[in-house]
Amino acid sequence: MARDWWRGAVTYQVYPRSFQDSGGDGIGDLRGITSRLQYIADLGVDCIWLSPFFTSPMLDMGYDVSDYCNVDPVFGTLADFDRLLASAHGLGLKVIVDQVQSHSSDQHPFFQESRQNRTNAKADWYVWADPKPDGTPPTNWLSVFGGTAWQWDARRKQYYLHNFLSQQPDFNFHNPAVQDWALGNMRFWLDRGLDGFRFDTVNYFFHDQALRDNPADPREKEQAEGNPYGMQYHLYDKNRPENLLWMERIRALLDEYGAASVGEMGESHHAIRMMGEYTAPGRLHQCYSFELMGYDYTPDFFRRKLSEFFEGAPDGWPMWAFSNHDVVRHVSRWAKYGATSDALAKQAAALLLSFEGSVCLWQGEELGQTDTELAFDELTDPQGINFWPEPVGRDNTRTPMVWDGSGYGGFSTARPWLPVKPPQLARNVASQQGVAGSVLEFYRQMLAFRRDSAALRSGRTRFFDLPDPVLGFVRGNGLGCFFNLSAQTVSVAVEGLGDPIGPSLAAKTDGTTLTLGPNGVAFAQIG
Template sequence: MQEWWRGAVTYQVYPRSFQDSNGDGVGDLPGITRRLDHLAGLGVDAVWLSPFFRSPMKDMGYDVSDYRDVDPVFGRLEDFDRLIERAHELGLKVIIDQVLSHTSDRHPAFVESRQNRLNPKADWYVWADARHDGGPPSNWLSVFGGTAWAWDARRKQYYLHNFLASQPDLNFHNPEVQDWALETLRFWLDRGVDGFRFDTVNYFFHDAKFRDNPSDYRIKPETEANPYGMQYHLFDKNQPETLPWLERVRGLLDEYGAISVGEMGESHHAIRMMNDYTAPGRLHQCYSFEMMGNDYSPGYFRAKLAEFFAGAAGGWPMWAFSNHDVPRHVSRWAAYGDTLDCLAKQAGSLLLSFEGSICLWQGEELGQTDTPLDLDELTDPQGIAFWPEPIGRDNTRTPMVWDASPQAGFSTGLPWLPVKAEQAARHVAGQAGVPGSVLEHYRAMLAFRRATPVLRTGRTRFLDLHDPVLGFVRGEGEAALLCLFNLSPVALSVTVAGAEHLDAVSFNAVLDGDRLTLGPNAAAFLPVTGEVSVRD
């Protein structure tokens, strides 16, 4: 079977914010279908759709009440079928989110489960008796703040919710739940999807003894705004039973030739866990939040890639700089850029040079920045709960900007989140066909990656260079490619041997003999003609 996913580039679409087709201010499936030409023209291999299933939208679709239907705000099942058909006509694979570790509290199974302790769905969710003092059965915390346990007076028990109280966790220790989840996947596979992105893939199983988590072993200078990070999450997630469950999932996917991507929601040992979760017979690839923080240093990127491949044992990573849960990287790393456009282009070149698969967040190809929002503009329960810090998720989820028309070409109505002036200035129509624009640079870089096999599957050899230069060679022999980046807004130069010319996709870089000048946020790609060496 051809491994199209290995080294591929996936583009994440947030349906609420991509394109509205009916003027209600919320993006929808027909709108996505209309804009698929943009993605095909960009040069990505696949599109990942965040949840579009029936939901009360307490967590913007990550609280699912019916996994086998489309929420009316996004359209109908027929609209999804047309989207799949059009994507495949354009050569795009379609990956859809699956939020299987928890459901909405309005899901019929939970409505039944909470009625009493004897009904057919009584053990489908994680229920536990109170401690003798009436408190919850463990000290586990919710990602969204406070205890991860909610009391239910009907059953006179607590139920587990790793996120909102309206998102009860399914009990994957119950084989019936696993069978139900596999049939849910089969429903969408039969409709033609090419794979799944599994939300919070390390949250499926909990410790059956409900043992307390210890405190985080890392010393922290001050109390965190979200106390979730003050625990070492040994027992509420990351359980060994997850691995055989993923093997069951892989068996189903292999029947269809479909692929998987797992979200590693973990701040401890995330790279090591990515290795475990993508070992042969489990997930095809996995991503974490390791590169979605504030560190933009050569040593950091080198350490993360080297750590994964040193212990990969056949596994495969997916790397991303931003997504729907974190501030956009152009805003996070602004201090490292000469201009925001220079930083955006360099970050795109850097990410698209990494060994592994790549995921781009919608708007990255425009150099889009985070949107400053006031408290009364927020819809995100996490952002509201922790206002003003840490920054919530609405800031990165504002609508895609297509042109300079009112509402940015996203909608004819009032968008569900505002498009403010700074974001409105970065639109597709204003960058398409414009030499030197961020969009055209992404198109060129994606074409370069697709045409250069070593960038998709070649191994990485890092060079010993001083900050702020990051350098590595992808591949070996005559096909090898030298990649150099100046991760700073200050120009510098290096001496290069074994390379004769710069590839055209390089920018802010000039090669004069063996002297390579790297301007602010430069990216240089040099085909290797011999034994390569670089000196500061």
Template sequence: MQDWWKGAVTYQVYPRSFQDSDGDGIGDLPGITARLPYLADLGVDAVWLSPFFKSPMKDMGYDVSDYTDVDPVFGTLADFDALVARAHGLGLKIIIDQVLSHSSDRHPFFAESRESRSGPKSDWYVWADPNHDGTPPTNWLSVFGGPAWTWDGRRRQFYMHNFLSSQPDFNYHNPEVQDWALSVLRFWLERGVDGFRFDTVNYYFHDRLLRRNPPDFVEKDKPEPSPYGMQYHLFDKNRPENLAWLARIRALLDEYGATSVGEVGDNHHAIRLMGEYSSPGHLHQCYSFEMFGTEYTPDYFRSRIEAFFTGAPGGWPMWAFANHDVPRQVTRWQKAGVDQDSLAKQAAALLLSFEGSICLWQGEELGQTDTELGLEELTDPQGIAFWPAPVGRDNTRTPMVWDGSAHGGFTSGHPWLPVKAPQLARNVASQSGKAGSVLEFYRRMLAFRRVSALRGGRTRFLDMPAPILGFQRGEGEAGLLCLFNLSAEEVALGFEAPLSPQGPVQNAAFGDGRLVLGPNAVIFLALVAPE
């Protein structure tokens, strides 16, 4: 089916942390292949693989030195081909990350670019002369701290990097760079991938005039842990030229019937950009960090979803509550008096009832929490740079926990990040087949979404008092009323219409025209025509 991705559920696998097959403490492609039956049984439609390409691993693979080969720590191209074949045999699609806004400074293209201002690759990266006082050409900042410019003594110029100084940005104003990037996509499409997740999709272009970013229009009363958020990023990303480039990507993907997902990172315009970038003729779908914060209220979820579909009726969202860059959802939303498992199950029901496509972060189906790590245990350059501020990413990237044995069955060696007792207690083996477990609730919700209006029905929000979030998915006999109590307090509602519970239910009871929603309640109701 050409539009299989619409309403589909994708499961994100972080290769370093999913399954180690050779005992070196790092997950790999053969390990993922061995665990694909688990994902098929879970009930997801697709698997997104974070980067596994050749890399010096300064940013754990998001600094690529060879875009068309597998890093030996993860395996070989033959291992990748075997993974794709196994996935397809199980009915799973494979989506792979593409980190095309920047490369590693170890990439041969950058080595050539920095050698000369007149060579064949001289204009493949973003270079600029210093100001007359020797300072960088603009005030642009790196997401990882400090200026977005690093001096290079060979060219006697600065080069731009939105992230680490070892991650120089490509110059997408150069059409040769675009042509090369398309050739990379074609390489993987020919190997059978079903689509791509595009990292930092709004970072491809920079302002040619190198204009200064103004201060953020939301005035800060004190410095943030990272000063990046203190600027309004008008000129170093979100540039209008991006749309034409995304259209070129879409044209190639349409040749293969492949799909695309764009990651939009922005403090102010993420929902608008999601809509623009997934409009007809551009990417198929986009997601942002909008639901990765601490807000867990009816008004917030409703406002994000309504804003998208109102502003971009022709676009398509992918919603997610967590990924490899942010704290786990239970950790973010856990409050005193709230049962952790009940919260985890409600979050699953809530996310899987949203209109659009869905992405699940590995381990969330177990109700996992972030791992507390000391500075000496960190590998993430962002976490190390901003320590002790909680802006690191290792805490959510610790290994998948398969059973209660040493290191959770992830490796027979020493894991690259530790598996600690709180995480070890939430493992696949102890939850699989256990009634009431978070894992079994996810399986039931995924099965229910696949066969109900939750996959394709349109959304109509209901005006209900907080802390109740209510909306209808679909119309007529197939329509579902979705109700959630986003609090730890019991709430009772009166209903005159005849209603019939459908699918998974948590802490909710209905009878005699009265619906009682307990803490973190979930209930789906089908409208029943009176006899």
């Protein structure tokens, strides 16, 4: 494929711990993923994104890395990874892997050395700061997982910064040696043939060296948020201008290999604008944020968000997603907008796969999978535990992939690390594979439609001015895309509309009037 294979591509996110267990220990692994690659290829996607499988204490399920150039034994070996990569390439699939660079595990040898004293070779590799005169932390910065972002260390008599768990100390990227070392880790995987990286928390690398306090969030709030992290405007603990220069160093390395990049924009302010900044020429190839992973499912919302990106960043490139391993699954989030779960799942697939840009699918959404209701004693996610009962943590979306209707859903022969419950068990691959009208078969049809349509892969977007609840736009040279984002039948006037084509749902037209049933979808040429 061309070096710009990523442009308009569809990526399928695989969470290794929850995809397929080959070893009978209840935890998914690399060999298990390899055994299921044909399924992913048959969907019709272009690429798979593997969440972390590196050596880790697993306090944050692999996002606390203690060895960036090895595979944790729970997932297999480097040889298993090499076989997975070769098998994926043999099926025409690209592979990208998470890079969790802004922080490491506190068990990483570099942090173990850094915390010993203020004079060792790694003393300045992490963010250390003296306490205020009264002994309190240096700033008011908060951790995403609750409480202060600073942890006291009695050996150095200083605080260290951790934007997430206290066991996830932040690297000091103001130190050029840290940057060089991080690039070396990337080379290790690129030299093995990897096609690129997804960069975790891509706006978190640099902190304000003057250690200024964050101001309060200027947006009015009716009530305090469940997580107080959202009560600050994060000007100084992340989103620093130095981040953009670091993106340019990353891009220069990736260009040597013809590899691609995806950035995760973890920000609640100006996220769409920042996606554009981070994907400007010479920076990341594409970037996604959590803007489309909330509870708004209205025409105005989607028009505003897509228009905001392309008007503000004509040379940038977005990746759009409705769900991933960090949020409630969209069929659960948007349930009130659906006539049925299946109708909503199909419409969401058609909508997402019609957007200009690249697309990422979260494992299981092609089955119309819903979030799992978990009891407190079933949780493993520190975020979910710390903020119980809400905001809901991340375990609910991370439960195992369901392959069939057996006890553990074909995921494992042993009790899985998270439970497979009856509502999720009912949405399995075996019961939908080859079944006309199933969510899985609709995803396959829609993916094929996108793959074969130059308009959907690369055409520009022009929105129609249509009344709610209908969202309509033209892609490329006249492909009309229309969506009834409600559970009631609606009709709208559209001039020059041809008959519905492709994977349209509950749609009919007489040439001037388009009628869409509940969660209806229509694709048609505009004359």
